Amino acid sequence: MLKKAMKTNEFFVLIALIILCIIIGIANPVFFTTGNAVSLMKNSIVMGIMTFALMPGIVAGGIDVSFPAIAVCGMFTTSKIMQNIDYSGPVILPILMSIGIGTVLGLLNGLIITKFSLPAFIVTLGTSSLYYGLLVTLVGSKPVNRLCKPMEDFGKAVMISGNSGSVTTSCTWTFLFLLAVAIIVYLMLKYTMLGRGIYAIGGNRTSAERAGFNVNGILIFVYTFIGACAGLAGICHTMQARICMPTDLMGSEMLCIAAVVLGGTNIAGGKGTVIGTTLGLILITVARSSLTLVGVDSSWQQMIVGIVIVGGTALSAYKELRNSRKIAKILED
């Protein structure tokens, strides 16, 4: 059992993660405080929701890069409207609204990609620009400085807090959304026909069609799901930040894709697990948040994160390359 576990991709990511943590911990003991743990939790929420949503897409063999734009559309439109009407009802309504906007935009992606059989990456690059341009043209680019009360209250409410030295860090209830998305994706992929269909499409699209899977339907679902989760991630980001800037989140697609790939998901599709993605997410979050802890100058952080991403991707890609060269055995021993 242990031997089998050691062969998996997750095992390597876990080892890398442990080594990274030990190095950072030695460089700066603050890393091992409850305060830092809570801060890591907090920092993983928005990126995590998008990462878990993206994973099934990549397993099905398609990459969506429009989710940051969708997240901004969801959060900015919602925040603006809620501020304008001075909303005071339950917080769930703005959250659902943002998810709804994301769902519609994701659905549109899915329809364009499947109806015209176009490459997902290029389509979503286009729609990303299209959505974002339209949003700012219609809604404006002025940040929402004061959120409506329910959203602000939700963003202030503390779920858990921890100390590092004299500083107290706290994490909001939005963390539960991250957990929920992770669990939903896990159950969906493992125990539903839809989830197995996603793996089937990633493994061999033609076979999936022949086996009677509704391939286009499944793909439309996948992109819609990404859109919905992006909407959720966006509103979570706004509530945590307690301000809504339309320039936030843009450009975060690389980090999310990297977390998925580092977690052992095959970029060509067919392979990927929630456990692996979780590890990939933690790895990226730790690497990003801890650079300041170990004393890296802020102007070099982007490059170091870039190197970590490329390095990690290179390892898993190289492993995949070697695996693909492995051939079915003919000769008996």
Next chain:
Amino acid sequence: MSNEKGIVKYLKDITEDARMVRLFFIMVIAFVIMCVANGNKFFSLSNFQSMARTFPEVGILAIAVSLAMLLGGINLSVVGIANLSGIFCCQFIIATQEKIGMWPAIIIGLAIAMVVGAVCGLLNGFLIAYVGIPAMLATLGTQEIFIGLGVGVTKGAAVFGTPSEFTFFGGAYIFGVIPMSLILFVVVVVVFTILLQRKQYGMELYLVGTNPTAARFSGIKNELVILKTHVFGGILSAIAGIIIASGTNSAKASYGSSYVLRCLIVAILGGINPAGGFGKITGVVMAVLTIQFLSSGFGILRVDGYFQTFVWGAVLVGDMILNYYLDKLAENRKKKKAEKEA
């Protein structure tokens, strides 16, 4: 000997390609609309000069992206490479112009920019060909590294202080009329048209892009072709970087972040097939002109920048959808014709 025939044949090849004809009309229509909408402001020497000065940056970067797309890949790091080359070039010139003289500093600076571009391209090519990272992921990642390195060495600020002579490459007008950047663009177009259409490398590029397995079975060294293509892409990005730095007489890590999308639009509008193997530089040239006409026209009309973002996205998606329908139409017509014959 058959040079004239060659040119005639080339022109014939272009006109025979339905998509190229279509693109030509789109370009003319864009031009006419902008002329009508803006009147003399658009149809004027000064506007033509300003357009001719501006579009080569995107045009050269788009050629770099197109090369990668002909392989069935993509290159999202061109802007990062351009800025990084520009930064190293400017920093070198500023640091050494007093010691070794201005022109030697500029010339060595330019050489450094090209080397930086080539090395960045080499890294891309290595990651794609030998490590096996899909081009999109590899170049998305190296884009972070290149921009990050640029931010690191400049602390995020713009690099100023290059001598005014440096502006020659991006800002000067030859004979007082033709922008230097346009001349560089023409040279790049000619060189790469020959490279792609008439050299062994070009044919190997198209073949690897069409079917890498068959290419390997034909004795083509796919890895080497990929490596070369990305080195060329890096050098082209560096040339664009020099034009940008020279044009603004400064360099900055975050310059031109919208160019990646613009390059992709140009490449796809120009008929470069994202699946690889098909497309011509001629198409890219027409596409970059079309986009420039629109962009200048919008500028004169004072169209909001965010609305332009929307328009570019719509153009990219719309063009692909249009091609889907036109291809389908052509297929149906072929079918009907075959039926008639039967």
Next chain:
Amino acid sequence: MAGKTLIKLDGISISFGGVHALQNVDLEILEGQTLCLAGENGGGKSTLIKIISGFYRPDHGTIEIDGKQYSHFTPKQAIDLGIQVIYQDFAIFPNLTVAENIALSAERLDGRKLVNWKNVKKRAQEALDMINVKMDLDAILADLPVASKQLVAICRSLLQHARLLIMDEPTTALTKNEINSLFKVVRDLQAKGISVVFVSHKLEEVYEIAEQLVILRNGKKVIEGPIKDFDRKKFIYHMTGREIESETFTVKNIGSEPLLEVKGIGIKDLFADISFKLYAGEVLGITGLLGSGRSELARALFNLEKIDTGEVLLEGRKLDLKNVKDAINAGIAYVPEDRLTEGLFMPQTISRNMISAVIERNLNGLGLIDTPGVRARSEDWVKELKVKTPSTELPVQALSGGNQQKVVLAKWLATKPKVLILNSPTVGIDVGAKADIYAYTRRLAEEGIGVIIISDDLPEILDNCNRAIIMKRGRLAGEFITSEMTESRLTDILAEAGGEGGAA
């Protein structure tokens, strides 16, 4: 045994890019009937299957099932109607386990939205038991040999409440025992009233299993009738459209020294201890079941795979090749098995394809591609090999299968080879082109080239080679002079536990 009509095709026609794949085909399948669909490759069998399974939409004609008329239906509808196809490429999911590959579709068909893993495994095991095969249910398909994949594909369709089971050449990778088990399954199915369409060009199989025979040629149904009305001669006549004068190949002038000498070569896990000699002027056959290592051996000779042990001598000199280009320059050419993916650049022009292996030999003094020269040479090849095309500047995909294969041949002859290796050179091409290719290989041999033909088409080996070797499970299992061998004896030798069994 046969009952009322299950499915009736009426006047089906379809064309692709101007080429008629099927013309006005009628077909009726009765309940519980086992019908054999035969025909040369490229005759329209696969297209017909794809129409019945809802994959292609016919241009004309109707399909009637249970008395209901359809102009076309979707693959999902076809499955719901009880139509199951076992494709030649098995249509499996390489990233999933054996259990899932077998049982998932059936579970889906039962309308389940959730996956019950216990149930999946149970049903998969039941299906394996049906054909008496043992397999690890948790193994990932990509890691298994070809024969196991084929068995998985068969098991899967058994589970899916099929009323009509279409098997597209299901026996290509199976051993005699496995084929017998499969036939037993087919007879059981028949007894339950399930119709089976068996696609094959292996005569022995057809006689053993089928009741009714339908032969397609060039997209048309040429004849239909009970199997007992057909003798071997009639069968072949209708398959090929002519009396076959099987004039076997005899060596004219054989070299005295071996041209190619293979000494004990092997690649870990693939094949071992392969030795043979090829003389100039010879046509040597290499045969064996799918997955016997025959293609891997060919790829190794062409340096697509590195050999671990042994050596290869060409004209007495040891070959030290670093890559494919070295092999080409040394005078070895390899016409690969799958021309679509390995041999051709389908959307590119004929002339580009023809020079693709030797671009560097087509440059002018300036180092530029000598376009007029390329065109002239391509036109010469078109004439030489009788490629039917109006221009060398057309994309290869506009040609028929046979003409495509001639382009591949021209591409490799343009390298001026000393040794020409042809892997399954006539798969999917029409009779005329086939004859042209055979005639041309004979001529090449007469001109002093050493030719190797790799094939599991036994008449092809027997008629066109003077000598042949047999491979089994990655090892040499015999060598024979073709004139001293019969087809039925060779079939028996190959099928005797020749492939990889269900063991995994």
